Amino acid sequence: xxxxxxxxxxxxxxxxxxxxxxxxxxxxxxxxxxxxxxxxxxxxxxxxxxxxxxxxxxxxxxxxxxxxxxxxxxxxxxxxxxxxxxxxxxxxxxxxxxxxxxxxxxxxxxxxxxxxxxxxxxxxxxxxxxxxxxxxxxxxxxxxxxxxxxxxxxxxxxxxxxxxxxxxxxxxxxxxxxxxxxxxxxxxxxxxxxxxxxxxxxxxxxxxxxxxxxxxxxxxxxxxxxxxxxxxxxxxxxxxxxxxxxxxxxxxxxxxxxxxxxxxxxxxxxxxxxxxxxxxxxxxxxxxxxxxxxxxxxxxxxxxxxxxxxxxxxxxxxxxxxxxxxxxxxxxxxxxxxxxxxxxxxxxxxxxxxxxxxxxxxxxxxxxxxxxxxxxxxxxxxxxxxxxxxxxxxxxxxxxxxxxxxxxxxxxxxxxxxxxxxxxxxxxxxxxxxxxxxxxxxxxxxxxxxxxxxxxxxxxxxxxxxxxxxxxxxxxxxxxxxxxxxxxxxxxxxxxxxxxxxxxxxxxxxxxxxxxxxxxxxxxxxxxxxxxxxxxxxxxxxxxxxxxxxxxxxxxxxxxxxxxxxxxxxxxxxxxxxxxxxxxxxxxxxxxxxxxxxxxxxxxxxxxxxxxxxxxxxxxxxxxxxxxxxxxxxxxxxxxxxxxxxxxxxxxxxxxxxxxxxxxxxxxxxxxxxxxxxxxxxxxxxxxxxxxxxxxxxxxxx
Numbered sequence: 001x002x003x004x005x006x007x008x009x010x011x012x013x014x015x016x017x018x019x020x021x022x023x024x025x026x027x028x029x030x031x032x033x034x035x036x037x038x039x040x041x042x043x044x045x046x047x048x049x050x051x052x053x054x055x056x057x058x059x060x061x062x063x064x065x066x067x068x069x070x071x072x073x074x075x076x077x078x079x080x081x082x083x084x085x086x087x088x089x090x091x092x093x094x095x096x097x098x099x100x101x102x103x104x105x106x107x108x109x110x111x112x113x114x115x116x117x118x119x120x121x122x123x124x125x126x127x128x129x130x131x132x133x134x135x136x137x138x139x140x141x142x143x144x145x146x147x148x149x150x151x152x153x154x155x156x157x158x159x160x161x162x163x164x165x166x167x168x169x170x171x172x173x174x175x176x177x178x179x180x181x182x183x184x185x186x187x188x189x190x191x192x193x194x195x196x197x198x199x200x201x202x203x204x205x206x207x208x209x210x211x212x213x214x215x216x217x218x219x220x221x222x223x224x225x226x227x228x229x230x231x232x233x234x235x236x237x238x239x240x241x242x243x244x245x246x247x248x249x250x251x252x253x254x255x256x257x258x259x260x261x262x263x264x265x266x267x268x269x270x271x272x273x274x275x276x277x278x279x280x281x282x283x284x285x286x287x288x289x290x291x292x293x294x295x296x297x298x299x300x301x302x303x304x305x306x307x308x309x310x311x312x313x314x315x316x317x318x319x320x321x322x323x324x325x326x327x328x329x330x331x332x333x334x335x336x337x338x339x340x341x342x343x344x345x346x347x348x349x350x351x352x353x354x355x356x357x358x359x360x361x362x363x364x365x366x367x368x369x370x371x372x373x374x375x376x377x378x379x380x381x382x383x384x385x386x387x388x389x390x391x392x393x394x395x396x397x398x399x400x401x402x403x404x405x406x407x408x409x410x411x412x413x414x415x416x417x418x419x420x421x422x423x424x425x426x427x428x429x430x431x432x433x434x435x436x437x438x439x440x441x442x443x444x445x446x447x448x449x450x451x452x453x454x455x456x457x458x459x460x461x462x463x464x465x466x467x468x469x470x471x472x473x474x475x476x477x478x479x480x481x482x483x484x485x486x487x488x489x490x491x492x493x494x495x496x497x498x499x500x501x502x503x504x505x506x507x508x509x510x511x512x513x514x515x516x517x518x519x520x521x522x523x524x525x526x527x528x529x530x531x532x533x534x535x536x537x538x539x540x541x542x543x544x545x546x547x548x549x550x551x552x553x554x555x556x557x558x559x560x561x562x563x564x565x566x567x568x569x570x571x572x573x574x575x576x577x578x579x580x581x582x583x584x585x586x587x588x589x590x591x592x593x594x595x596x597x598x599x600x601x602x603x604x605x606x607x608x609x610x611x612x613x614x615x616x617x618x619x620x621x622x623x624x625x626x627x628x629x630x631x632x633x634x635x636x637x638x639x640x641x642x643x644x645x646x647x648x649x650x651x652x653x654x655x656x657x658x659x660x661x662x663x664x665x666x667x668x669x670x671x672x673x674x675x676x677x678x679x680x681x682x683x684x685x686x687x688x689x690x691x692x693x694x695x696x697x698x699x700x701x702x
Contacts, residue, residue: 003279003280003282003285005263005276005277005278005682006259006260006263006276007259007289007292007293008256008259009083009084009085009252009255009256009259010083011289012083012084012259012289012290012293013081013082013083014028014081014082014083014605014606014607015605015606015622015623015625016079016080016081017079017080017081017606017622018077018078018079018080019041019077019078019080020075020076020077020078021041021072021075022041023041024619024627024630025041025080025628025630026606026610026628026629026630026631026637026639027039027040027041027047027316027630027631027639028080028082028087028607028639029315029316029317029607029639029640030086030087030102030103030104030111030316031104031297031315031316032104032105032106032107032108032251032254033299033300033301033302034051034107034108034109034300034301034302035049035050035051035052035104035109035226035302036048036050036104036315036316036320037049037050037102037104037111037316038058038316038317038639039080039082039087039089039102040060041072041078042062042063042064042071042072042078042089043064043071043078043089043090043091043098043100043115044062044063044064044089044100044113044115044129044222045060045061045062045063045064046060046061046062046102046111046113046224047059047060047061047316048147048316048317048320049061049111049133049172049224049226050147050316050320051109051226051227051302052300052302052304052305052320052321052363052364053137053138053228053302053304053364054109054135054136054137054170054171054172054226054227054228055135055136055137055138055142055147055148055149055170055320056133056134056135056136056147056149056170056172056226057134057146057147057148057149058146058149058317059132059133059134059149060132061129061130061131061132061133061174061224062113062129062130062131062174062206062222062224063129063130064127064128064129065127065128065129065130066093066094066096066098066125066126066127067094067125067126068126068128071091071093074093074094076091076092076093077091078090078091079091082606082607083255084255084258084259084293084297085103085251085252085254085255085256086101086102086103086248086251086252087101087102088100088101088102089102095119095120095121095123096117096118096119096123096125096212097117097118097119098115098116098117098118099115099116099118100113100114100115100116101113101114101116101248103247103248103251104251105240105247105250105251106247106250106251106253106254107250108225108236108239108240108247109225109226109227109232109233109236110223110224110225110226110236110237110240110247111223111224112221112222112223112240112241112244112247112248113221113222113223113244114219114221114244114245114248115127115219115220115221115222116217116218116219117210117212117217117218117219117220118212118216118217119212119213119214119215119216120214120215121214122211122212122213122214123211123212124209124210124211124212125209125210125211125212125218126207126208126209126210127176127207127208127209127210127220128205128206128207128208129174129176129205129206129207129222130184130202130205131161131174131181131202131203131204131205131206132152132154132163132202132203132204133152133154133163133172133174133203133224133226134149134150134151134152134163135149135150135152135163135164135165135170135171135172135226136148136149136150136165136169136170137165137167137169137170137228138364140365140367141321141322141362141364141365141367141369142319142320142321142322142362142364142369143362143369143370145317145318145319145636146317146318147320147321150165150166150170151165151166152164152165152166152172152203153165153166154183154203154204155183156181156182156183156204157173157181158175158181159175159176159177159178159179159180159181159206160173160174160175160181160237161173161174161175161181161183161203161204161206162230162233163203164230168230169228170226170227170228171226171227171228171229171230171232171233172224172225172226172233173223173224173225173226173230173233173234173236173237174206174222174223174224174225175206175222175223175237175241176206176207176208176220176221176222177220177221177222177223177241177244178208178220178221179206179207179208179220180206180207180208181204181205181206181207182204182205182207183203183204184202184203184204184205206222208220221241221244223237223240223241223244224237225237225240257269258296259292259293259296261273262274262292262295262296262338263275263276263292263683265683265685265690270296270338270339271339271340271341271342272336272337272338272339272340272341272685273337273338273683273685274292274334274337274338274648275337275652275681275682275683275684275685275693276681276682276683277651277679277680277681277682278678278679278680278681278682279675279676279678279679279680280676280678280679281597281675281676281679282601283597283598283600283601283675284597284601284651284655284672284675284676284679286601286604287597287600287601287604287647287650287651288647288648288651289604290601290604290608290609290644290647291334291578291609291644291645291646291647291648291650291651292648293608293644294574294608294609294640294641294642294644294645294647295311295331295334295335295338295642295644295645295648296338297315297608297640297642297644298311298312298313298315298640298642299311299339300312300321300363302363304364305363305364306362306363306364306365306366307342307345307346307349307363307366308342308345309339309342309345310323310342310346310363311323311328311335311339311342311346311642312363312642313327313328313360313641313642313643314611314638314640314641314642315638315639315640316638316639316640317631317638317639318631318636318638319360319369319638321362321363321364322360322361322362322363322369322370323346323360323361323363324359324360324373325350325355325359325360325373325375325376325379325380325383326359326373326375326376326379327575327641327642327643328346328360328379328383328642329375329378329379329380329382329383330575330579330643330645330646331575331642331643331644331645331646331648331649332382332383332386332387332645332649333386333390333645333648333649333652333653334645334646334648334649335383335386335387335645336386336387336389336390336391337390337648337684337685340387340390340391340393343383343387344387344391344393344396347380347383347384347387347406348399348401348406349361349366350380351380351401351402351406351409352401352402353368354368355376355377355380355413356372356376356416357372358370358371358372359371359372359373359376371433371434372434373434373435374429374430374434374435374446374449375435375449375452376413377413377414377416377417377453377456378413378449378452378453378455378456380409380410380413381410381413381414381456381459381460382456382459384396384397384406384409384410384463385410385459385462385463385662388463388466388662389660389661389662389663389664389686390660390685390686390687391687392664392686392687392688394466394467397410397463397466397467398467407463407464407467407469410459410460410463411460411464411472411476413456413460414453414456414457414459414460414476415457415460415476415479417449417450417453422503423505424445424486424501425482425483425486426445426450426483426486426487426490426501427445427449427450427453428444428445428501428503429443429444429445429446429449430443430444431443431444436512436514436567437564437567438561438562438564438566438567438568439510439512439551439552439558439561439562439567439568440558440561441500441508441510441556441557441558441561442500442510442512442514442558443500443502444500444501444502444503445490445500445501445502446498446500446510446514446515447487447490447491447498447499447500447515447518447519448498448514448515448517448518448519449518450483450486450487450490451487451515451518451519451522451523452518452522453480453483454480454483454484454487454522454523454526455480455522455523457476457477457479457480457483458476458477458480459662460472460476461473461474461476461477461480462661462662463662464476465662466662466663484523484526487519487523488523488526488527488531490507491527491531492509493531493534494534495509495534495538496516496534496535496536496537496538496539496541497509497510497511497515497516497535497538498510498515498519509556510556510558511538511542511552511553511555511556512551512552512553512556512567513539513543513549513550513551513552513572513576513580514551514576516535516538516539516543516580516583517576517579517580517582517583518579518583519535519583520535520580520582520583520584520586520587521579521582521583521586524583524586524587524588525586527587529588532587532588533588535587536584536587536588536589536592538553539580539583539584539592540592542554542555543580544580544592544596545599545615545616545617545626546599546616547599547600547602547603547616547621547624547625547626548571548572548577548599548600548603548613548614548615548616548626549572549576549577549580549615550568550569550570550571550572550615551565551566551567551568551569551571551572551573551576552567552568552569553569554569556569562634563634563635564612564634564635564636564637565612565613565614565615565618565629565635565637566611566612566629566637569615569618570614570615570617570618570619571612571613571614571615571618571626571629572612572613572615573611573612573641573643574609574610574611574612574613574641574643574644574646574647575643575644575646577600578646578647578649578650578654579646579650581593581596581650581654581655582649582650582653582654584596584654585654585655585657585670585671590670590671590674591671591674593654593655593671594655594671594672594674594675597655597675602621602623602624602625602626603625603626604625605622605623605624605625606622606625606627606628607628607639607640608640608641608644609640609641609644609647610628610629610637610638610639610640610641611629611637611638611639611640611641612628612629612635612637613625613626613627613628613629614626614627614628614629651672652681652684654670655670655671655672655675656668656670656672656679656681656693656695657669657670657671657672657697658670658681658684658693660686664686664687664689666684666686666689666691666693666699667697667699668693668697668698668699669697670695670697672695673695673696676695677695677696678694678695679694679695680692680693680694680695681693681694683702689701690702
């Protein structure tokens with residue numbers, strides 16, 4: 001009997017995590033697709049309550065005091081239980097069992113917390129929450145990793161504390177239903193106040209006294225609502241505070257709906273749908289559902305989004321309202337399947353800008369954010385190719401965006417590397433900030449992106465041929481064939497790794513997964529069998545771990561440069577294991593991939609995948625799953641990252657071996673039978689056609 005095929009919030013619940021104050025635990029996030037909130041260690045504390053266009057940085061509020069004492073000062077362990085719709089926090093302190101349920105309320109710019117207190121003996125319990133806000137509405141894009149915040153005015157209105165920016169363009173209203181509010185009496189903070197170093201501020205206090213019956217429970221309800229006007233914030237507060245249990249139930253219903261809709265082509269919640277996976281393999285199913293959640297988790301439909309809908313890249317700490325080209329491209333096939341209408345708008349928007357001047361764009365303004373990333377040309381080529389081949393929208397290539405057609409833009413991206421040549425046949429992609437940011441030797445003439453140039457020109461040629469432009473196709477294929485030997489020349493025989501070319505003519509070997517994955521997924525068929533085998537041996541020997549992988553080999557001389565775990569020896573960015581898995585299959589080692597799946601699936605136990613997970617040698621696993629890295633220095637890693645869609649591609653293209661040509665031709669020859677010979681993908685949409693694909697490689701149009 002097959003396992004269920006559509007997940008619920010219960011299926012995607014994280015393992016309970018019990019920890020003490022400031023343990024190496026990444027604080028979880030919640031979203032309602034309008035905004036985000038960070039759920040902190042404290043039983044009630046929240047940070048980064050953001051509902052664009054209103055932001056407030058990483059400001060923390062609702063810090064708990066029990067009978068006048070700061071809860072955190074008791075030093076008791078706190079257990080967090082995350083689900084897509086809620087976080088349940090619980091602890092026992094001073095004979096009280098306190099359990100809180102936090103939700104990001106569907107359809108409202110608000111967050112709500114149900115606080116339940118139990119006691120074996122009848123007791124009077126005084127709860128108070130130290131409340132603050134730094135709400136602001138920036139006229140510009142949020143151009144820094146941390147969203148804007150500003151000094152607020154605080155007043156009391158009935159049971160609530162009302163916070164407003166000095167220009168009255170942003171408001172936060174916080175209160176405990178049926179409680180009381182008071183200002184703190186603390187002197188005003190200076191304009192230069194730094195929330196990360198100087199403290200968090202204290203605008204006021206929210207208080208309530210509960211009578212807890214012996215063996216029973218008493219409850220209190222906290223709400224924070226934000227808005228661009230006091231009326232908007234007040235309306236949201238009043239609506240939620242009137243029925244917090246109803247808001248909690250609505251959150252569960254909302255997220256179960258999103259999960260169903262993601263696999264239902266007839267549901268208008270998304271403009272497409274992911275194929276349904278039928279399998280008896282629990283690890284395979286778990287990874288696929290984990291990936292799907294991590295993709296839809298970043299949908300943003302807030303009022304004022306310039307694209308109407310977008311997919312953020314990180315949450316809940318950093319780069320809110322920013323979509324990175326690179327990260328979006330790592331989920332390229334997934335976006336084309338799940339939400340092709342959104343993908344089309346996003347691509348046209350990026351094409352209308354200069355992709356060589358930024359790493360992403362703001363959904364608040366549409367404007368550029370950040371510096372140039374060297375990967376952008378490859379990423380955009382991949383995105384347009386995947387959009388066209390999965391949607392069948394060949395006419396997209398003829399559309400004029402700016403001064404040229406989309407097809408011409410693809411050819412420009414595919415050949416942009418020629419402008420970066422210096423004294424060798426390869427492109428020089430610049431310094432550390434353009435590439436991996438924390439690997440100082442992965443600079444200039446890197447093998448991965450130059451291999452991607454070969455692939456990009458071949459891909460542009462396929463799209464040109466699809467349009468009947470055989471001359472352009474032939475020229476692009478010729479350029480790709482001419483570049484290929486120079487890329488392969490950077491391989492270091494016997495090692496499994498490639499060297500980067502430096503401006504002084506030297507070559508530095510770099511034992512990083514990015515070369516392994518990109519070379520393996522772009523030019524594997526052009527490599528000699530011995531090279532492919534040595535690359536696989538290197539990966540297994542130096543990068544692979546039981547439940548995750550290292551981005552950089554600990555045998556690399558640069559492993560001492562940084563401890564940021566997305567690209568270094570102590571962990572990996574979430575797309576890297578998925579892309580490495582596709583590379584293993586392409587390099588002729590599918591058995592290594594299939595043997596790895598069970599361990600990887602154990603890491604799907606802490607909510608959607610993080611911006612990085614540690615390897616066990618750096619920080620011990622949580623219940624067998626590679627631990628999410630935290631946001632504090634020196635790690636600066638966010639709790640969740642949108643590139644989880646790469647794992648959908650791992651299942652579809654790596655394990656099932658599905659290949660979709662530019663003209664929509666579908667074939668399959670994979671290795672998934674090693675996990676489950678009865679596994680099947682149902683309802684894979686390619687153009688106007690729908691296919692079922694089974695583990696034997698049969699492709700059946702339905």
